[in-house]
Amino acid sequence: MNGFPERRLRRLRRSAGVRRLFDEQYPGPERFIWPVFLTSGSKVREPIKALPGLFRYSQDACVDELHNVVNQGIGGILMFGVPDATCKDAQGSAAADNEGLIPEAVETVKSHFPDLPVFTDVCLCAYTNHGHCGPLDQNGCVDNDAASDWLARVALSHAQAGADGVAPSAMMDGQVARIRQALDQYGFTQTCLMSYSTKFASSFYGPFREAEQSSPQEGDRQGYQASYRQSRQALLESLLDEQEGADILMVKPALLYLDIIAALREKTLLPIAAYNVSGEYAMLKALADHGGGNLADMVRESVFAMSRAGADIIISYWAHRYNELIRGSST
Ligand code: PBG
Numbered sequence: 001m002n003g004f005p006e007r008r009l010r011r012l013r014r015s016a017g018v019r020r021l022f023d024e025q026y027p028g029p030e031r032f033i034w035p036v037f038l039t040s041g042s043k044v045r046e047p048i049k050a051l052p053g054l055f056r057y058s059q060d061a062c063v064d065e066l067h068n069v070v071n072q073g074i075g076g077i078l079m080f081g082v083p084d085a086t087c088k089d090a091q092g093s094a095a096a097d098n099e100g101l102i103p104e105a106v107e108t109v110k111s112h113f114p115d116l117p118v119f120t121d122v123c124l125c126a127y128t129n130h131g132h133c134g135p136l137d138q139n140g141c142v143d144n145d146a147a148s149d150w151l152a153r154v155a156l157s158h159a160q161a162g163a164d165g166v167a168p169s170a171m172m173d174g175q176v177a178r179i180r181q182a183l184d185q186y187g188f189t190q191t192c193l194m195s196y197s198t199k200f201a202s203s204f205y206g207p208f209r210e211a212e213q214s215s216p217q218e219g220d221r222q223g224y225q226a227s228y229r230q231s232r233q234a235l236l237e238s239l240l241d242e243q244e245g246a247d248i249l250m251v252k253p254a255l256l257y258l259d260i261i262a263a264l265r266e267k268t269l270l271p272i273a274a275y276n277v278s279g280e281y282a283m284l285k286a287l288a289d290h291g292g293g294n295l296a297d298m299v300r301e302s303v304f305a306m307s308r309a310g311a312d313i314i315i316s317y318w319a320h321r322y323n324e325l326i327r328g329s330s331t
Pocket of ligand 1: 121133169205207209221276278279
């Protein structure tokens with residue numbers, strides 16, 4: 001008895017009860033990390049136009065919002081700084097200020113939520129006046145090793161403030177090893193390193209760059225972020241970061257690169273994070289807003305796909321709405 005008409009797969013789809021016996025689980029809230037944008041001031045909750053439903057928060061307003069995140073059992077947060085334009089310079093030096101936006105916010109958040117894992121984005125693009133992810137050399141290219149030195153200082157300032165993990169996203173060669181060495185040298189041997197290890201030069205970061213005010217003034221990021229047309233090198237990027245001491249690898253964007261997540265899953269024993277980026281969020285939001293689909297259904301299908309591809313954790317702008325969008329109808 002091999003095929004039709006004896007074998008009918010629809011038997012196992014006949015009723016919700018039968019389907020439920022075999023359906024795999026949606027990833028739980030503990031698998032999600034919520035990216036959050038921090039700005040200066042107090043009581044600030046500023047809507048981000050390109051990411052409808054998301055806000056830039058001052059520290060105090062962020063703490064207020066995090067009650068809702070923690071109550072849903074979300075796994076952690078990933079902090080991004082949106083500094084005042086006046087702080088920006090050619091090096092992005094304000095990113096490494098020990099009393100800067102992110103170190104202060106980390107301290108505040110950890111004092112209110114000591115058990116919430118707090119990761120910080122480690123990059124310079126929101127802090128440089130040219131919008132690239134590191135200082136430029138005479139040719140106008142990002143100076144790889146100078147950038148790595150700065151990134152190590154940024155990571156240290158976050159670790160000192162009590163971040164559980166730092167997440168370098170600049171795609172400099174050797175940045176993971178450089179940061180690990182600096183952390184260890186200053187005694188932060190327990191600070192976890194989540195590398196944006198396979199980060200593509202993608203057109204789907206647009207809404208984020210509006211949120212962060214971090215678009216390059218000139219040129220693009222193809223000289224440092226990975227080409228989506230070179231699959232083997234994309235995997236090599238992650239495997240090298242594993243060798244350099246990353247604790248968690250990442251594929252970014254996620255939905256357009258499920259094949260890369262699945263391929264990486266075969267090649268590493270480290271945890272893999274999928275970054276469900278701003279453009280992917282905005283696509284679903286726009287489709288739902290235009291009556292093209294039910295938002296919760298689309299979110300659930302897409303987060304399930306990321307976990308099926310092999311992602312252990314999902315960095316997602318939907319995370320703070322877990323109960324409403326994912327848990328709500330997951331039976
Ligand atoms: C910083 C950084 C970016 C994102 C995360 N960290 C933007 C970029 O590289 O241009 C994108 C996140 C998103 O689109 O959701 N380098």
